[in-house]
Amino acid sequence: MGVPFTFVHAADLHLDSPFKGLGKVPDAVRESLRESTFGSFRRLVDTAVLEGADFVVLAGDLYDMADRSLRAQLRLQRMLTELADEGIGVFAVHGNHDPESGRQARLDWPAGIRVFGSGTVECAEARRRDGTLAAHVYGISYPTAAVTDNLALRFAKREGAPFHLALLHANVDGDPGHDNYAPCRLAELVGAGFDYWALGHVHDRRVLHEYPHVVYPGNIQGRNIRETGPKGAYVVRVSDTGEIRMDFRDTAEVLWREVSVSIEGLEREQQLKERLLRAAEEARAGAAGRPVILRAKLVGSGALHRQLLRDSLAEEWLEELREWLGSPDERDDWVWPESLVVRTSREADLAAIGEEDGFLGELVRRGLQAAEDPMAGRTFAEEALETLRQQPKLREWLTSRTDEEVAGLIRRATETVVAMLQDEDAG
Template identity: 65%
Template sequence: MGVPFTFVHAADLHLDSPFKGLTKVPAAVRERLRESTFVALGKLSEVVEKEKADFVVLAGDLFDVADRSLRAQLRLQRALGTMTAHGARVFIVHGNHDPESGRQARLDWPEGVFAFGSATVGCIPAYSRKGDLVAHVYGISYPTPSVTDNLALRFKKREGAPFHLALLHANVDGDPSHDNYAPCKLEELITSGFDYWALGHVHDRRVLSEYPHVVYAGNMQGRSIRETGGKGAYVVSVNEAGSIEMKFKDLADVLWREIPVSIEGMESEQQLKNRLLSALEAVRGEAGGRPSVVRIKLEGRGMLHERLLQPNVAEEWIEELREWLGEPEETDAWIWPESIAVRTGGIVRLESVAEEEGFVGELIRGGLAATEHSDASRELLDEAMETLRKQPKIREWLESRSHEERSQWIVQALELSVSLLREDRDGADNRS
């Protein structure tokens, strides 16, 4: 039987992240985003104090870039000092964003903070606040940004502790949405003999296994529209028998959201305006007093579809939404509409048009056929965008698009083509 204890598992702090890519952002939004990773770090310190955690594990990418900013290093030093002053020890590994090779200021870690090196897997005893040995904590840092070795295979359990926690920044089972650094297999972690794998690198929180626990805490603050919803850390309590209870703590200062808004049943722009504002106010109500950056995904079939596909219409809606919602300086719980993605469909279904004889039917049949196969969709778009593909950056961007995205473009182009061809035909009929 062991001694009950509590630890906090966090990762991917990405302190001082620059939040690139947002356009026409007011100063209040830009500054709140710039400070958000530090605010999340402060909230982490509060959780450590409130939960009376015995220790904290930070699973890599504490900083956003290898050459850490002085501001980020000083803020982290202060936060770690607060955690250790509350009685918790802190164990750290560095990942691909903050490897040992990065430029660092000469600062001293507070007493009670342990950073694992990159030469070998270290093993450090962890104690409860009363001084009882509760676990061995193991870890290894990245020497350089790109580590392609399977670091998990280097972890070997050392007897002498009732609980064994492995701290690792890695890609388990080759998640394609993240760089394949320190690749390993879930089965390797499960059969290694450790009780808990505290993972970093993947920004979505995931429990890959229980007993033994293999856990991604995710990042603490979303940094783009790809990182939506609550972000934070796990508070993990272990009882005398080794049973584990996990609680997720949402620490994000700014929320990123993608919300669907359907155009079905709408006949006017006023109806769309009302529905958009209602959806955004619902986001405000769910944010718990925090600001939100929101991408709107228009979907469904309706009469407004063709108007939404007209040049610059989505941009005009975004500009007006920002006006209607007011200046972010006026409230802490502001909403900033980041963009509108039009994924709607027309009243007329392309499948029905494809059954028609003549040029329009043949056009639609060929386009729909291309959406069924990845190679066909790529070939069709390559042909349609031959001139644009001469630009290297545009070509690279096009080649990185998924089959689903290419198919969506083809469908939208087909629907717009049907609309324009029928308008032209009807106009010709009227003139005759």
């Protein structure tokens, strides 16, 4: 029989993330993003206090870079001191973004803050605020950025506590969307004898297993349009019998959103304007007063599709949408459209054209086949872009695209070529 206690599980703080590619955004947007990781961590600290947490675990990537900024280190020290002053302990490890080998300022941590080293898996006692032993917490940091060993195999439970919590920054079961650092298998974690694996590294919130719990909380603040929606941490309550209850708490300071706006049934540009504005205002209303960086994706098929294929038209719509929504300098709950992408289609027309003989029919058939078959699509794109792939940045960009994105590119390219050829014939 154990004792009831509460802890907060967070990971991937990425304090002082630089948010690259912000050269053309308004000052208010740039400054909000620059401060967002700190604001999110402030929300995390406040959550731990308000929820009555006994301790907090931070599963790696506290900082965004190995040579962490002094500003990030001083902010972290200050906020961890606030937790210590409340009697809330903190247990942390470093991950691939902030390994031990990175440059660090000589700062003192307050009592009750434990950052595990990289030499071996260490074990520490986690206590409730009244001093009662609640759990053993285990952890190991990354010595350098690229750790390819299976660190999970080094964990061994030490008797003497009613609950055992393992802290690990790792890629479980080879998630292809993340660097394969400290790779391990879910079956290894489940069979290791621990009650809770507090994971970091994957920025999506996932519960991989229950009893024992194997959990990714995701990062606390989205850093780009691929990290949309709520971001935060889990408040975990453990009963005296070992029952676990998890509650997610959103700590994001700035929200990234992607909305789909259909052109189905639209005949006039005015109707599209109204749908875009409505989608943006709905995103604002759902943000609970926080700023939103928005990507609008035009989807569906309709009368406006052919016009939307015109060069620069999407950029014109984007600039106008920004004007309609107003300057981010004028209100705190601003919405800034970062892009407008056209993913509309004329699938029925393409299918009919693909049945025709001749060059156009053959072109459409090949394009549709490549868009529907991921392997064929990859091959098609690589062959078509062979010259461009000689440029490192373009090669990296193409390699990072998902199969769905490649399919979308091929489909849109096919539609654009068809529209151009038909316009030429009509002229």
